[in-house]
Amino acid sequence: MAPIVPEFYRGKSVFITGGTGFVGKCIIEKLLRSCPDIDSIYILMRQKKGVSSEERLRDLITQKAFDLIHKQNPDNFKKLKVINGDITEENLAISEEDTRTLQKNVNIIFHSAACVRFDQKLKDAVNMNTTGTWRVLSLAETMEKLEVFVHLSTAYCRCDLDVLDEKLYKAVHNPRKIMDIVSWMDDETLDHLEPKLIESEPNTYSYTKAITEDLVCEYSEKFPIAIARPSIVTAALKEPLVGWVDNINGPTGLVIGSGKGVIRTMHCEPSYSADAISVDIVANACILIAYATAQDKKKEAQFYNLTLSGAIKLTWGKIIQLGEKWVNEYPFSVALWYPGGSIKSYKFTHQIDTFFTQTLPAYLVDALLFLLGKKTFMVKLQKRIQNGISVIQYYTTKEWNFKNSNYKGLRQRVTKEDDVLFFTDLSVIEPDTYLKNYVLGIREFVCKEDPSTLPRAKKLHMIRYFADRILKFVFLCLFAWFLYSNSSIFTSSVELLDNTLKSLPPINQVRAQDVITNCS
Numbered sequence: 001m002a003p004i005v006p007e008f009y010r011g012k013s014v015f016i017t018g019g020t021g022f023v024g025k026c027i028i029e030k031l032l033r034s035c036p037d038i039d040s041i042y043i044l045m046r047q048k049k050g051v052s053s054e055e056r057l058r059d060l061i062t063q064k065a066f067d068l069i070h071k072q073n074p075d076n077f078k079k080l081k082v083i084n085g086d087i088t089e090e091n092l093a094i095s096e097e098d099t100r101t102l103q104k105n106v107n108i109i110f111h112s113a114a115c116v117r118f119d120q121k122l123k124d125a126v127n128m129n130t131t132g133t134w135r136v137l138s139l140a141e142t143m144e145k146l147e148v149f150v151h152l153s154t155a156y157c158r159c160d161l162d163v164l165d166e167k168l169y170k171a172v173h174n175p176r177k178i179m180d181i182v183s184w185m186d187d188e189t190l191d192h193l194e195p196k197l198i199e200s201e202p203n204t205y206s207y208t209k210a211i212t213e214d215l216v217c218e219y220s221e222k223f224p225i226a227i228a229r230p231s232i233v234t235a236a237l238k239e240p241l242v243g244w245v246d247n248i249n250g251p252t253g254l255v256i257g258s259g260k261g262v263i264r265t266m267h268c269e270p271s272y273s274a275d276a277i278s279v280d281i282v283a284n285a286c287i288l289i290a291y292a293t294a295q296d297k298k299k300e301a302q303f304y305n306l307t308l309s310g311a312i313k314l315t316w317g318k319i320i321q322l323g324e325k326w327v328n329e330y331p332f333s334v335a336l337w338y339p340g341g342s343i344k345s346y347k348f349t350h351q352i353d354t355f356f357t358q359t360l361p362a363y364l365v366d367a368l369l370f371l372l373g374k375k376t377f378m379v380k381l382q383k384r385i386q387n388g389i390s391v392i393q394y395y396t397t398k399e400w401n402f403k404n405s406n407y408k409g410l411r412q413r414v415t416k417e418d419d420v421l422f423f424t425d426l427s428v429i430e431p432d433t434y435l436k437n438y439v440l441g442i443r444e445f446v447c448k449e450d451p452s453t454l455p456r457a458k459k460l461h462m463i464r465y466f467a468d469r470i471l472k473f474v475f476l477c478l479f480a481w482f483l484y485s486n487s488s489i490f491t492s493s494v495e496l497l498d499n500t501l502k503s504l505p506p507i508n509q510v511r512a513q514d515v516i517t518n519c520s
Contacts, residue, residue: 004414004415004418005287005288005291005414005421005422006035006036006037006418006421008291008294008295009031009035009038009108009291010035011037011038011039012038012039012108013038013039013040013042013108013145014040014042014106014107014108014109015042015044015102015106015108015109015110016028016042016043016044016109016111017087017111017113017132018044018111018112018114018152019043019044019045019112020043020045020060021112021113021114022233022245022246022249022279023152023279023282024113025060025063025065025066025246026065026236026240026279026280026283027286027287028080029068029069029239030239030240030283030284030287030422031287032066032073032079032080033068033069034421035287036076038079039079039105040080040105041079041080041081042082042083042101042105043060043081043082043083044083044087044092045082045083045084045085046086047084047085047086047093053082054082056082057080057082060080061077061080064240064241064246065240065241065244065246066240067240067241068240068241083098083101083102085098087113087132087135087136088127088128088131088132091135091138091139092136092139094139099139099142103139103144104144106143107145108146108148108150108294109136109140109143109146109150110150110286110290111133111136111149111150111151111152113128113132113136114129114132114209115129116205118202118203118204118205118206118391119203119204119387120205121187121194121204122182122190122197122198122204123187123190125204125205125207125208126178126179126208128208129208129209130175130178130179130211130215131179131182131183133151133212133216134175134179134215137149137215137216137219140219141219141222141223146223147294148223148224148226148290148293148294149216149223149224149225150225150226150227150228150289150290150293151213151216151226152230153209153212153213153227153228153229154205154209154231155229155230155231155275155305155306155400155402156206156400157206157209157210157229158200158201159200159394159398159400160200162400163400163401163402163403164400164401164403165305165403166303166304166305166403166406166407168213168214168217168303169210169213170214171210171211171213171214172210172211173197173211174211174214175212176215178197202391202394203391203394213227217300217301220298220299220300221299224293224294224296224297224298224302225293225302226289226290226292226293226302226303226304227301227302227304228285228286228289228304228306229304229305229402230282230285230306231275231276231305231306231307231308232274232275232276232277233250233277233278233279233282234250234252234276234277234278234438235252235279235438235442236278237278237280237281237429238423239280241445242437242441243437243440243442243444243445244279244441244445245438245441245442245446246446248446251319253388253392254392255327256332256442257389258323258327258341259327259332260332260334260335260336261335261336261337261464262336262337262358262381262382262385263341263385264341264353264354264357264358265341265342265343265344265354265357265358266341266350266389266393267343267345267350267389267396268316268317268320268343268344268396268397269316270315270316270317270343270345272316272396272397272399273308273313273315273399274308274314274316274319275307275309275400275402276308276314277307277426278434281423281426282306284422285424288413288414288418288422288424289302289304291413291414292413302406303406304407304410305402305403305404305406305407306404307402307404307407308426309403310404310408311408311426311427311429312427312429314431316396318431319435320343322431322432322435322436323435323439326435326436326438326439326440327439328461329436329439330436330439331458331460332443332447332449332457333449333453333457334447335461335464337464337467337468338461338464338465338467340468341353341357358382358385359386362379362381363379365378366379407424411424411425
């Protein structure tokens with residue numbers, strides 16, 4: 001059988017929000033490369049003063065993710081069309097002319113725009129993730145040829161549940177009422193109410209994703225809707241480039257922080273299962289989800305948990321072990337110190353280790369910089385790192401079970417050729433190789449360290465290794481000297497006490513000795 005997914009996209013027009021984001025770029029690149037007969041891809045982009053649409057589009061397609069298309073079929077970039085707009089503005093701030101173009105031509109919508117900051121204020125998170133989605137849905141209602149609306153949510157949208165099935169879970173609050181509240185309530189009052197409003201979730205990101213799913217499902221009778229829930233999205237398995245990643249979110253930030261010697265401890269339960277999925281598999285799944293949902297034309301929203309569950313058993317302890325192995329094999333050229341530290345199952349021991357291995361050294365480094373007349377930065381950096389880690393640690397100290405039969409069933413909906421072209425099979429992932437490529441991808445694509453810098457980086461890494469060992473040796477010597485000095489003081493004190501006892505009358509000597517014995 002010939003591939004049918006590219007045939008489905010033949011002559012179709014796609015509208016994508018969040019096209020400049022991690023997942024959005026991957027979806028665009030895959031559609032251009034594997035569905036060459038697609039008609040147009042309209043990308044919602046926020047306007048920047050003094051920068052034209054052509055310049056912003058050029059900035060996008062000159063990124064590493066699009067290298068394959070530049071080599072294979074650069075003419076396909078002509079299919080990309082910028083729509084000036086902003087998801088946080090009324091009517092998406094799209095011009096009337098562009099609105100008419102979208103209404104007349106769009107067949108498929110991928111809504112991936114979202115604020116992924118976990119510490120965002122509730123008002124900002126609602127405006128972006130919930131109200132922004134409502135604005136896109138309102139536009140979708142007016143589209144004449146719309147066949148499917150794919151909304152990207154998260155597998156961590158209901159963290160209060162140990163098991164997440166592929167279905168709608170009623171939101172704890174009416175999303176429209178929350179949208180209304182944040183539109184008129186003053187910031188001080190809203191800040192006061194925020195902990196109570198989001199108490200079912202660990203942060204505003206998870207909370208707004210949960211209530212937004214409810215909002216999206218309201219439109220399921222108007223046009224076919226699918227909600228994709230990826231777990232933690234990580235570097236590319238194969239496409240557009242092996243190990244490709246373009247942000248420092250989640251595990252990527254941890255790899256960089258620990259690899260550069262800045263993060264020395266982490267609160268984590270090593271035996272718990274970790275759930276992460278590569279960005280190219282997420283993009284492929286979204287493309288297949290749109291195809292399947294448009295074919296089925298069901299009147300209720302379809303849910304797909306894009307997760308590892310049932311495919312690979314991977315623990316946090318194993319991930320950290322492999323990450324440490326490959327960070328030492330392929331070190332960073334620029335680093336503060338030699339990688340080290342450990343994970344802690346107990347929060348208390350983690351906090352103690354954080355103080356001695358991260359906070360205290362940060363103050364010492366800043367004090368030295370201050371004395372040298374240099375600009376201090378380490379304390380501020382450590383506070384940012386600790387705030388980021390505190391958010392991530394919620395997910396490393398709890399375990400979930402994600403049901404994903406709908407997601408795994410996508411492979412049965414397509415031909416063997418399409419199954420290879422739009423690969424979604426998680427069982428083929430080899431964790432050791434994947435982590436190796438992940439570390440190399442972080443070096444090259446995030447830290448901008450060319451592979452040619454590895455020999456020099458390894459030499460610097462060896463220098464940091466010896467410096468680390470020498471410092472630890474000196475510290476142990478000082479500690480031993482401290483104990484020895486204190487033991488001398490203790491011995492002198494005992495001798496002084498013994499002489500004092502001998503000078504007392506016999507009866508008082510006995511009483512004093514009894515007191516000392518009882519205290520001991």
